[in-house]
Amino acid sequence: MRAKVECPGYRDPLELKFRDQNEEVIRKSQNPTRKKRAVNALPEVVESDSNSGAVITSPQAIPEYPAQELARGYLFCNYMAGGPHAGHMSYLLPLIQNPQNAALNAALNAVGLAALSNIRMSPRMMLKARREYTTALSQTNHALRDPFLSKQDDTLAAVVLLGMFELVTCTDNSFIDRWMKHMEGAARLIEFRGPDQLARQEGLDLFSQLRAQISTSNIYREEYSSSSLTELSELAKQYRNTNDHVLDNLGLIVIRLTNFCAALKDATITDPSEIIRTALTLDAELMANFINVPSPWNYKSIDIPMVDGESILPMAWGTSYHIYHSIAASSMWNNYRSSRILIHELIIDTVTGLDSSETDQTSYQQRQHLASQSRQIARQLMEDICASAPFHLGAGSEDSMDERVAPRSGSTSPLNCSDWSHIPEATSAASKQYSPGREQPSTSWNSSPGRDSPFSKISNSSTVSSMGGLSPDLFKISGAGGLTLVWPLLIAANSGLASLELRNWITGCFDKIGYSMGINQALAMGKLLRNGSGSRAWLTPELGSPISV
Template identity: 25%
Template sequence: MMVYCGKPSRGCQMCRTRRIKCDETKPTCKQCAKSNRQCPGYKDEFDIIFRNETKATERRAKKAEKKRGAFEPSLPSTAVQREGSAGQEPISPVTSEDTLLSPFAKEVVKSPLELAIIPAIEIPMDTKASCHFVSNFILIPQQGSTRGFLDYLVPLLKREPNESHLQHAFNACSLASLGNRVGPAQTVDFREKATYEYTLALRRVSLALQHPEESKSDGLLAAVLMLGMFENITAQKMGDFAWGSHIEGAIQIVKARGRKQLRTKTGLGLFIGVRTQLIIHSLTSGTAPMMGADWWLHDAIKDETSAACQRINLHTAELRAELTQVMTTISRKPENVAFILSLLRRAQALDAECLAWMKSIPEQWQYKTLCWEDNVPRGDYANAEVFPGRVDVYNDFWIASVWNMMRTARLILHSLAVRCAAWVCSPVDFRTTPEYATAARVCEEMITDIIASVPYHLGWHAKRRHLFANKDLSGFACGEDDCMKGLAGYFLTWPLACVNGQDYVTDRQRAWVVGRLRYIGDELGIKYAHILSQLHIRIPSMMIVRDSLVAQPSANYPMAHNFVKMISTSARDMTPPRGYTMNAMQHRQTLQKEAQEAGKAELVAKASGAGGAEDAEDVHKVAKNWLKV
């Protein structure tokens, strides 16, 4: 409440504190100049006359008046004279104009003058971490827009109690993210606290899943998604599999919630969040989306353009899973060749839909080329901020992430087409096929586009704002928009990992992409990027080798049925070695299986690269999961 407080002194704060008459000379009064003191200046006239008096402040003022009244009779005569001298007034009690409420904590902070002579109040670790996470990962849609990321957390956290599973999962992510970006001296404290919060969240999620109603709540689903995000941020051992288990758990919760969850804004946002994670999980693991693509698309559209992108990605995941299974089971017969060719045509049709999406995208979704970079200092591609070529800018990070999701879909679709062509033309070299020539052209273009988007994500929107025609970035929930954001690195991890594994990437491009993944892990705190930077996967060539390794003998030879019959006939006449309990046919099958397993192990070893001993186990398991051998 704004109240009129009478006619107070208009003197500077220093003279009022010293209780002497101020001559009100501006900008610096002469009393401060004579005593060699720094004059703090004068308050605004409106603030002098009107003060925002709350009930709590009124109570403090009355209490101070009573105390002052009790001691007034014993005041020294000099003090009485000073108090009654012309132009002076007694020291007033502390009111709301002399205090500020910290935006991070419910603590009263002293006036600027008092802050100059007393230590600043220490902000609690949890409060710092929460503000850091909200300002780095929660993207709030602008007015009239549906573009956002984790925006459903804001209303949910307000409703959830402090000891809820969602609050603990949020605390775990916040502490882990900030801990990855502070100095080494504080990292251990943040890591221990984050792990403790993660453990509490797991325990409460497990208890909530035992209750029929609570197991279907918005808060529980959001908590499970946050636990999956924690795995990406921390990249602890078995991080990839823990992330996958959390996503699979979220999928089961969504299935149990049914279609009624789409009736609320929060429910729809959570559903789309799970769907996005499902796409990445399906594409990395080679498994089909649970419940099928159509189930995830029916009545679940928040933005038409992004929904069309996710629809193509879901169908791409279905096609990849189907092709991977087929390659391990069918023999080379005319009807099977026709079936593989039909899969090839499906991949080409989906790629045509990708191209149509890119050509028909709305104006506000279009990106612009900001400038061209021509050189790399000292040829150090691993640490260069920009790769020579285009630098593109987007209206916000969310739009850029959707574009890159579509580009990675095209990379995967062309790898599937080449795998189909390789199976059909075997034993002829697949690099002689027209499908490979088309894939090389399209994939090189998509790789260039993804690389051109990276500088925008990693700081160009902050360092070179004067070059941007459109400065209306989508807003984060708090903090400044024009600074480095962890969300940008989180969005980049998947497309950069796909680029790093392509056959069509040059050595310089690969060195630069690996450097950017390491930068994301080091500077933006998304530690899973470190593991992905150590993968040496090559697509589609390794997948074609993998197809031949896991296939049955009948899948490799035109006269497979005669070949198997010939082996069976000759095996009956072979004499088993001395002391050997298996017959000759079993012995041959064992040797074939050993050779097959050795080939798989060699393939995974190549894909794992030569990472550090600390991350070698994680890299090996991620590579094995991606290749599914």
């Protein structure tokens, strides 16, 4: 009516249903040129420079997404978004919203593209990631030469991401040196930024994360920590909730441990009695700090139900695993456990090195008791690190698991697996393809000879039906969980007390982290364990680097 056109009425249904197209079909089949052109016109997978609007798509993928958007989306979901398994780097969210933070955004693109390249086995995407890395490195160096820009949170965040890029892309033992250089630069930058950084939430979060990494680097190299790091750690308590003071207390004790290891290296401390006394003092302070941990930082230990004598969560080590409120909480506990393992290894090494022929029977028995006690404690700490692995690999959260598990309090209700994500395959489909520099795992999870893949246990139909629909679906895993787990696992595996079976299980964890999360650092560590290395370079540097792959 608006167009003032007379309506022709409904079309004849028979006219719609029957239509002679024989001649059209014959004509198309006799035109090979058009057919070939139509095939060639299909869109291809495109990966090119950031300036050309690169897209990654399949012939059926509509719409087309820029590669950078996919990379940033991956990092957002795995490292920045909320939830118990993510949010590890949430401080990046307000920083990346400023388009003027060019170095940070380039570093973000580099890490995201590198991780996706590893997962998808895409050399072209890795080439693009390295271009972004080069850009980010140049822009970061430029910012560091500016007195104002060098104090900005986005500059320090770019340094963090550049170090993360080295862990994601490493292919040999050189990555550890490059990563440590980034940590040295980060340490100097933290000192230069001064106390003002702690007054901002992003600055406080950056400081907390980097302090743990810097301490790990210093322990590895057996070098002293700066006094500025200690002063800033003391000052950080003023800007935190009282419940979070446990984090700074741990950081201060670990700094003292790094200085203790450095003093042993340069022979400042040589007396065995003083070594043992100092080690026991540090251990006692660590235990005292964790006796009454506030609820947000605590965890639950979950007994794993058994079916026909087999665990329904075969990816776990032992008969239980831990559930935490967050990755930050589990990382804090694993830093605590790793520190105590190193302390008790120092005690064991010191006692073993004493000349037993010059001591009386009573002193000898006391030494042996001390060494035996340290071995027992270290083994339990190793078990606890391994018990945290399922959480890091996606096995639920503190708030979501209360009604699904049988807690250690004695309840025997079975695990309800019908409404949560389940056990992952050991490698993604892409990891089964050949890729230079990424050696495939010998088994899907555990490389121990004679042991079946744990995933074969849950494929049995009786197990699936008896557990209310358990199926080998993928966990919703977070890359942040894998990134924060690799060092504690390596310390546990190389503690000198780990059994071959445990080392093989940890090797399987490294495979999972490397192939499913795109973190090559884990693959390098897994190769280290497969080669049978038992080095503990943070205690015995003459044995060589423990990352010699």
